[in-house]
Amino acid sequence: MKKLSGIIASQGIAIGPASHFRRADLKVERQKVKDPAKEWERLGEALVRAGQELDAVYTKALAETGAETAAIFQAHGMMLEDPELLEVMQKKIEGDHLNAEAALTDATEMYAQMLEALEDEYLRARAADIRDLSARVLRILLGVIESPIGRLKTPSIILAKELTPSDTISLDKAMVLGFATAEGGATSHVAILARELGLPAVVGLGMDLLDIPDGTPLILNGSEGVLVVSPEEATIAVEKNRLNAQKATLAIARQDAQKPAISRDGQRFEVAANIGSIESARAALEAGAEGVGLLRTEFLYLERDHMPDEEEQYQAYRAIVDVFGDLPVILRTLDIGGDKELPYLELPRELNPFMGLRAIRLCLARPDLFKPQLKAALRAGVDRNMKIMFPMVATVAEVRAARAILEECRAELVAEGKPAATHLEVGIMVEIPAAVVIADQLAAVVDFFSIGTNDLSQYTMAADRTNSQVSPLADAFQPAVLRLIRDVIKTAHQHGKWVGMCGELAGEPLALPILAGLGLDEFSMTPAVIPVAKQILRGLSLPEAQKVALAALNEDSPEKVKSLVEGAQIAM
Amino acid sequence: MNEITMTLKHKSGLHARPAALFVQAASRFKSKINVRNGEREANAKSIMGVLSLGANQGAVITIHAEGEDAEQAIQQLVSLIEDNFGESA
Numbered sequence: 214m215k216k217l218s219g220i221i222a223s224q225g226i227a228i229g230p231a232s233h234f235r236r237a238d239l240k241v242e243r244q245k246v247k248d249p250a251k252e253w254e255r256l257g258e259a260l261v262r263a264g265q266e267l268d269a270v271y272t273k274a275l276a277e278t279g280a281e282t283a284a285i286f287q288a289h290g291m292m293l294e295d296p297e298l299l300e301v302m303q304k305k306i307e308g309d310h311l312n313a314e315a316a317l318t319d320a321t322e323m324y325a326q327m328l329e330a331l332e333d334e335y336l337r338a339r340a341a342d343i344r345d346l347s348a349r350v351l352r353i354l355l356g357v358i359e360s361p362i363g364r365l366k367t368p369s370i371i372l373a374k375e376l377t378p379s380d381t382i383s384l385d386k387a388m389v390l391g392f393a394t395a396e397g398g399a400t401s402h403v404a405i406l407a408r409e410l411g412l413p414a415v416v417g418l419g420m421d422l423l424d425i426p427d428g429t430p431l432i433l434n435g436s437e438g439v440l441v442v443s444p445e446e447a448t449i450a451v452e453k454n455r456l457n458a459q460k461a462t463l464a465i466a467r468q469d470a471q472k473p474a475i476s477r478d479g480q481r482f483e484v485a486a487n488i489g490s491i492e493s494a495r496a497a498l499e500a501g502a503e504g505v506g507l508l509r510t511e512f513l514y515l516e517r518d519h520m521p522d523e524e525e526q527y528q529a530y531r532a533i534v535d536v537f538g539d540l541p542v543i544l545r546t547l548d549i550g551g552d553k554e555l556p557y558l559e560l561p562r563e564l565n566p567f568m569g570l571r572a573i574r575l576c577l578a579r580p581d582l583f584k585p586q587l588k589a590a591l592r593a594g595v596d597r598n599m600k601i602m603f604p605m606v607a608t609v610a611e612v613r614a615a616r617a618i619l620e621e622c623r624a625e626l627v628a629e630g631k632p633a634a635t636h637l638e639v640g641i642m643v644e645i646p647a648a649v650v651i652a653d654q655l656a657a658v659v660d661f662f663s664i665g666t667n668d669l670s671q672y673t674m675a676a677d678r679t680n681s682q683v684s685p686l687a688d689a690f691q692p693a694v695l696r697l698i699r700d701v702i703k704t705a706h707q708h709g710k711w712v713g714m715c716g717e718l719a720g721e722p723l724a725l726p727i728l729a730g731l732g733l734d735e736f737s738m739t740p741a742v743i744p745v746a747k748q749i750l751r752g753l754s755l756p757e758a759q760k761v762a763l764a765a766l767n768e769d770s771p772e773k774v775k776s777l778v779e780g781a782q783i784a785m
Numbered sequence: 786m787n788e789i790t791m792t793l794k795h796k797s798g799l800h801a802r803p804a805a806l807f808v809q810a811a812s813r814f815k816s817k818i819n820v821r822n823g824e825r826e827a828n829a830k831s832i833m834g835v836l837s838l839g840a841n842q843g844a845v846i847t848i849h850a851e852g853e854d855a856e857q858a859i860q861q862l863v864s865l866i867e868d869n870f871g872e873s874a
Binding site for chain 1: 792794796800801802805808809827828830831832833834836837839841869
C-alpha cells in the first residue's frame with residue numbers, strides 16, 4: 214500500500230482499477246517544401262476540418278458535461294480563426310518554405326510560450342488550450358485516426374500526466390470513476406470538468422503516478438486530495454461501505470430537504486441559507502432553507518463605477534425578500550473595506566485593511582453610503598419578515614450610532630411619504646472577540662446575534678485567512694474559538710436574545726453536534742449543504758449533543774475536537 | 786486618429802469571456818485596431834494577441850483604430866467595456 218498526496222480538484226471518493234490515458238504519438242518532421250502555395254492550401258484544409266470537429270465536440274460537451282466545458286471548445290474555434298496566428302503560419306510556409314506541420318507547431322508553440330511567460334494561472338491554462346488545439350490540427354495533417362482511448366471496458370480511475378479538454382471529452386463518461394493527474398492545479402480543466410460531472414479528482418500528484426501499472430486497485434479520495442495505491446482488501450471494504458453509506462445518506466437527505474430538522478428527542482433546529490443574489494435565493498429555497506440567515510449585499514456594489522442608489526437597492530432587496538414570502542430574511546449591511554476596489558468610494562489604501570476602516574466602521578463614517586442602503590432595506594421590509602444586522606461590531610457605541618441613523622432614515626422616509634417597516638429586528642454579527650467579551654452589554658441594545666466564524670477565527674487566532682503560512686491557525690475548530698462561541702450563546706440566552714451562526718462552521722457536519730449542544734438557535738449555511746446538515750441534525754438528541762459539546766470544549770486541539778465528534782457520531 | 790484610454794473593471798479583465806467578446810466585436814470592423822497594455826501591444830482581432838496582453842481587472846488599456854470605420858469601432862469597443870461585457874455588476 215502506498216499513498217500519494219495532491220491538490221483537491223473535485224470532492225468525492227472513488228474505488229476502482231487504474232487506467233492510464235494514452236495519447237497518440239504525433240511526430241513532426243521539419244521539411245522544406247517545393248510548392249509553398251500547395252502546402253498553405255493543405256494547412257487551410259486541415260484547419261477547416263478541425264473547425265468542423267470542434268463544432269461537433271462543442272455539441273457533445275454541452276450535452277455530456279456542461280456549459281463551462283463546452284465554452285473551452287468555442288474558445289478553440291476562435292483561436293483557429295485568429296488572424297495573427299494565420300499570418301505567422303503563412304509567413305513560415307510562404308516565406309521560409311516550411312512544411313505545414315512544422316509551421317503549425319512553431320506558431321502555436323510561440324503563442325503558448327508567450328502566455329506561459331505571463332505567470333498567471335489562467336493564462337497558463339490557455340497555453341495548454343493552444344497546444345491541445347495544435348495537436349488536433351496536427352493529427353488531421355498527419356492523417357492519424359483519433360485513438361480509441363475512450364473505449365474502457367470496466368469502470369476505472371483515469372491516470373494521466375495532464376488531461377486536455379479534447380482528451381477528457383473523448384472519454385466514455387459512464388466508465389470514468391474519477392481523475393488523478395500528475396500535474397495541474399485546482400483551476401485546471403480537469404478540475405472544472407470533474408466538478409461538472411460530479412466525479413472526484415485529485416491533481417498535482419507528482420510523476421510517481423505515471424509508474425502505477427494499469428489495473429492496480431486504487432482509492433481516490435477527492436475530499437482529502439489523496440490517492441491510495443494497492444490498498445489492502447480490508448481497507449477497500451471499509452471505504453466501500455463508507456461510500457455506500459454516504460450515497461444513501463445523500464439520497465435520503467435530498468428527499469427530505471423540505472422537511473424540518475427535528476432531533477430524535479423532538480428539538481427543532483432552524484436551518485437557513487447564506488445568499489448573495491436572487492439566483493442563490495431560489496437555490497436556497499429548493500435546498501430546503503427555512504429563511505435567510507445572511508443576505509450579503511456587496512453584490513450590488515462591486516464591479517461598477519457608481520454607487521447603487523436607494524431605488525435600485527430597494528428593487529433588488531424586495532425581489533429577494535419576495536422569494537421567501539413570510540420566512541425570515543436577515544440583511545447584512547455593507548461589509549467592505551480597503552481591500553476591495555470600489556473606485557467611486559475613493560477609499561484610502563490601508564496597510565492592514567482587515568483591521569482598518571471597514572464594514573460598520575466605514576458605514577458610520579460615510580452616511581452617504583449607509584443611509585441609502587438603510588432606507589432601501591426599510592422599504593423592502595414592509596409587510597415582510599425582514600431583519601437587519603450590522604457587521605464587525607466591537608462596541609456598544611457603534612450599535613447605538615447605527616440604530617440612530619436607522620431611525621433617522623425611517624423618519625426621512627415617512628416625511629417623503631414612502632412606506633417603511635416599523636417593527637424590524639436589529640442584530641449584529643459577532644466576528645470580533647471584543648463583541649463576545651461585552652456580549653452582556655451588547656445584548657441590551659440588539660435583538661439578536663449572528664456569529665461569523667470565518668472572521669471570528671481569524672481575529673481570535675490573529676491569523677490571516679489569506680496567508681497560507683498561517684491560515685491553518687484560523688480554524689474554527691480551535692478550542693479558543695469554540696469557547697468564545699459557547700460564551701456568546703450563554704450570555705445572549707441569559708439576556709433573552711437568540712443566536713444564529715452564518716459562518717462556514719454552521720454547515721460543517723462535524724460542528725453540528727457541538728453547536729446544537731451549545732444551544733445555537735439558527736444555523737445558516739451555503740444552500741448546497743442544507744439537505745445533509747438537516748439530516749445530521751435529525752440524527753441528534755439534545756442530551757447527547759450537550760455531552761459532545763462539553764467534551765469538545767475540553768480538548769486541546771482542532772484535530773482532537775474533530776476526532777472526538779467523529780467517534781461520538783459513530784456511537785449515536 | 787481614433788484612440789481612447791480606459792480602465793478595465795470586469796473581474797476577469799480582458800481574459801476569458803470578455804476577451805472573446807472583445808475580439809469578436811473588433812473583428813466586425815474593417816479598420817486596423819490595436820490594444821495596448823503598458824508596453825505590450827496586440828491586434829484587437831487576435832484572441833491570442835489580446836490574451837497575451839495579460840490585462841487584468843484594473844489594467845489601463847489604450848485602444849487605437851485606423852481606417853474608414855475607426856470611429857464606430859472605438860465607440861463599440863468602449864461601450865462593450867463600459868457595459869461590463871453585458872454582465873450586470
